[in-house]
Amino acid sequence: DTEVTQTPKHLVMGMTNKKSLKCEQHMGHRAMYWYKQKAKKPPELMFVYSYEKLSINESVPSRFSPECPNSSLLNLHLHALQPEDSALYLCASSQDPAGAQNTEAFFGQGTRLTVV
Amino acid sequence: ELKVEQNPLFLSMQEGKNYTIYCNYSTTSDRLYWYRQDPGKSLESLFVLLSNGAVKQEGRLMASLDTKARLSTLHITAAVHDLSATYFCAVDRIQGAQKLVFGQGTRLTINP
Numbered sequence: 001d002t003e004v005t006q007t008p009k010h011l012v013m014g015m016t017n018k019k020s021l022k023c024e025q026h027m028g029h030r031a032m033y034w035y036k037q038k039a040k041k042p043p044e045l046m047f048v049y050s051y052e053k054l055s056i057n058e059s060v061p062s063r064f065s066p067e068c069p070n071s072s073l074l075n076l077h078l079h080a081l082q083p084e085d086s087a088l089y090l091c092a093s094s095q096d097p098a099g100a101q102n103t104e105a106f107f108g109q110g111t112r113l114t115v116v
Numbered sequence: 117e118l119k120v121e122q123n124p125l126f127l128s129m130q131e132g133k134n135y136t137i138y139c140n141y142s143t144t145s146d147r148l149y150w151y152r153q154d155p156g157k158s159l160e161s162l163f164v165l166l167s168n169g170a171v172k173q174e175g176r177l178m179a180s181l182d183t184k185a186r187l188s189t190l191h192i193t194a195a196v197h198d199l200s201a202t203y204f205c206a207v208d209r210i211q212g213a214q215k216l217v218f219g220q221g222t223r224l225t226i227n228p
Contacts (some may be wrong), residue, residue: 042204042218094214103147107159
């Protein structure tokens with residue numbers, strides 16, 4: 001099973017709403033990631049969790065709040081977003097956070113977020 | 117700061133032809149990845165290249181890595197329409213955790 005599952009697949013939210021994106025993997029991977037991808041652009045790293053601890057925050061605005069409740073789950077809490085935050089949000093996982101062994105990252109299908 | 121550059125960014129080719137996509141990166145890394153993305157879809161892992169001189173092939177696609185030149189290539193042989201997609205290379209930096217930096221992507225269109 002090399003699947004990373006993201007829900008919901010599509011989300012439309014107002015600028016005053018609070019919503020959450022969810023990501024789940026059952027591959028025993030110990031690193032999980034959030035990426036943001038704008039149309040016709042490459043994915044950009046937002047956050048990295050390593051062994052359930054936040055290890056990298058790429059200067060993401062505080063209206064995005066990540067959470068890793070356990071080794072299989074990763075959430076992204078959204079609050080007071082702006083229209084320019086509309087994008088495809090991709091979750092990924094990899095086996096070894098230090099990258100010493102298998103370094104391949106597997107991506108979920110993404111959540112297409114529209115902020116109105 | 118690690119930078120990853122692909123060229124060309126757009127490629128339109130006919131079925132049956134061969135072509136190569138290039139990926140240059142700016143700082144030392146021994147690990148390079150190729151992904152495919154169809155419109156509106158997620159990223160599909162194609163190749164993981166972990167050492168200098170690594171060459172991997174899958175069907176009509178072949179990827180190679182030259183860490184001394186900081187260059188990877190993705191070669192397409194006898195292209196078919198199904199290979200139309202955007203192809204990204206990515207390089208990682210280990211900073212306590214793996215951090216992928218992507219190239220701009222090459223949008224490949226294969227015409228009958």
